[in-house]
Amino acid sequence: MTKDAFDLVIGLGVSGRSVLRYLQGQGMAVRALDTRQALAGLDDLHAEFPKLKVHTGGFKKGWMERARRLIVSPGVAISTPAIAAQIAEGKEVIGDIELFARAASRPLVAITGSNAKSTVTTLLGEVAEACGRQPGVGGNLGIPALDLLASDAGLYVLELSSFQLETTYSLNAQVATILNVSQDHLDRYNRFSDYLAAKQRIYDGCQVAVWNRDDVATRPQVPVPREVTFGSHPQADYRLDSDRNALLYKGETLLTLDQLTLTGHHNAMNVLAVLAMADALGLERETALATVCAFQGLPHRCQMVAEAGDVRWFNDSKATNVGATLAALTGIGEAINGKVILIAGGQGKGQDFSPLAEPARQYLRAALLLGEDADKVADGLIGVPRERAETMAEAVTRARQLAQPGDAVLLSPACASFDMYSGYTERGDDFAHHAREVSHG
Template sequence: MAKDAFDLVIGLGVTGHSVIRYLADQGMPVRALDTREAPAGLDDLRAEYPKLKIHAGGFKSGWMKRARRLIVSPGVAVSTPAIAEQAAEGKEVIGDIELFARAASRPLVGITGSNAKSTVVTLLGEVAKACDAKPGVGGNLGVPALDLLREDAGLYVLELSSFQLETTYSLNAQVASILNVSQDHLDRYAKFSDYVAAKQRIYDGCQVAVWNRDDLATRPQNPAPREVTFGSHPEAHYRLDAERQVLTCQGEELLRLDELALTGHHNAMNVLAVLAMSDALGFDRATALATIKVFKGLPHRCQLIAEAGEVRWINDSKATNVGATLAALTGIGEAIPGKVILIAGGQGKGQEFSPMGEPARQYLRAALLLGQDADKVADGLAGVPCERVADMAAAVARARQLAQPGDAVLLSPACASFDMYSGYTARGDDFTARAKEVTGG
């Protein structure tokens, strides 16, 4: 390495901070920049690393040119001209997951998908823990991947976003899975096929590919050494038999749906994916099944937060794309005797909402729409009674008026939240608090 060479970390969010910690631990020369004038945590970072050179408020061309490699956070598009220019000149452009993959010495499970990846990663982590595999669980969820290297893990279970996979070249996972693919992040990708291609990178160098037999976009485009499938398709290895309401493996009954704490067919698919990966990792199946039965899910992901007057109130604020809302709407609509009152809307990220139309007409009593792209969501729900509401308080109050015994009030926005909230967690917390007010807690 040249005497004045350094790594340049671009983006000072949670991931960028973890990269700086990792490189500092390695004794590597590093500098950092962020296009924001005052990124969150900047003062703390400067206090922790007083000698670290940091530039805020844009790209510093001199640093970009002199850096030996660019380590780009997932929130920053590699197509950004200042970054793309350096890549075109042959400079290495990678992300935190590539650094992790080069350093990790334990088996790795990589999981991606448009929806449900946090639930599947968490549940697989719980299974691994119950089987004494000492899992390190994180990535796009929870603990940044590089911070997991500080733990004494026997196995890594990583949630990976398409943005992270764009800058990853040597993952070589023991088990890799794309759970599902639906329109998302079309504000960042020129076309849907580019988004799918980013997801497909998770299979590069993997030993076992676990994919969704109901969603051919999840199938490895290049054959993996071993492939295992899940879904409701008759040829799926791990299958939801909806008629019998059971989960099977090669015809062998594993679980009845009424044994699960999770509800809805979409969650049954998540369980199948976990079972397929658990078996591929050689975990004890009885222990896995026992763990799965008691798993109640994650906050803001189809979370039952109140029930009163035979009406369920469900927080699915994490549903920031159409595919996630479709899964929740269908899964819950099939599971309740009444209808669904849907609260949706926000920043649509360039999505097409018409795929929600048919199931909405089947399962919805009404849709209460708020936020920046409420009108676009309404266009996609043609034939469904839609009302615009000013905010979450108005949505919850109106939902209470509309709901009948047997119904469910579902916050599943199909949109990002940043037009009204700091993130989906704040949106879900607002819904939860207001739902508990109108239901008496």
């Protein structure tokens, strides 16, 4: 290594700053850049890293060429020409999860999927905590992975995005899972197969692969020592039996659906995945069962926020792609006696909304559509009543007028929120506020 060699951190969001803390803690020479000219929190960054050399507003060619290696944040595509040129020259380009994997000395559970990964990661963390394993839970969810290394965790439970997996090579998880795969991030990937290939990297070097028997795309495409499956498929190891309304393990009843606080078919699948991974980790089953039964879910993920007049209101604002909305619509639709009034729309990210058409015809009373790509969502919902709303308040008011006893009103947008909100959290809070108003007014 030359005297002035340095690592270059690209992207100064939450994960990028965790990389800076880690590398400086290791005594590494480091510089940082961000393509945004007006970088929020730049003063705080300089306060935390007073000697750090920082460049904003683009890629600094001299730094890119002189850097020993590039550590790229998930939000920056490695296909970006300035980065791709360095890869072509043979330079190492990695991310925060690769740094974590090289340093971690405790067992790791790695969880990805187009949908439900935050719910499953959180719930498995709660099961591990109840079983006394002192889990460090984070990654794409909550605490950055590198920050977990400073804890005394006995087990790491990480939610990982496809973007993080693109730059990860040494994961070697004890247990790894792809929960489901549906169209997403087609504004970043040229082809769906590229997105799937990034997800599949989670199985590289794992000991146990837990995959969804109902979704063949989740099956490992590389040999793994052991495979465990979940789903409603008759051959799944951990199975949802809809006829008996029960969750089974190889024919043995683990619990009935009415024991779960969570509602819907999709949440039953999430619980099955958690139980499969808990068993693979050797966690005590009775404790795991008690924990999953008590779990109430996460904010903005099919969270019931109001109930009045035998109408329930569900906030699923985190559903920013078609697969997530498909799961929520099917799960809620199967769990209620009435019909669903769906509120959807926003920024569609180039998705195909036609997969929603069939379940919409089966479960929907009406769809209320808002945002930038409302018309595109409407085109995917042929065959059901559709109305346009200009604001969330208008959509909620109309939903209250349409709802009948036994119905559910579901905010599950299938789209990003940035055309109208700062993020899915603000969107979900807005829905919940108006839902409580009309329910209790």
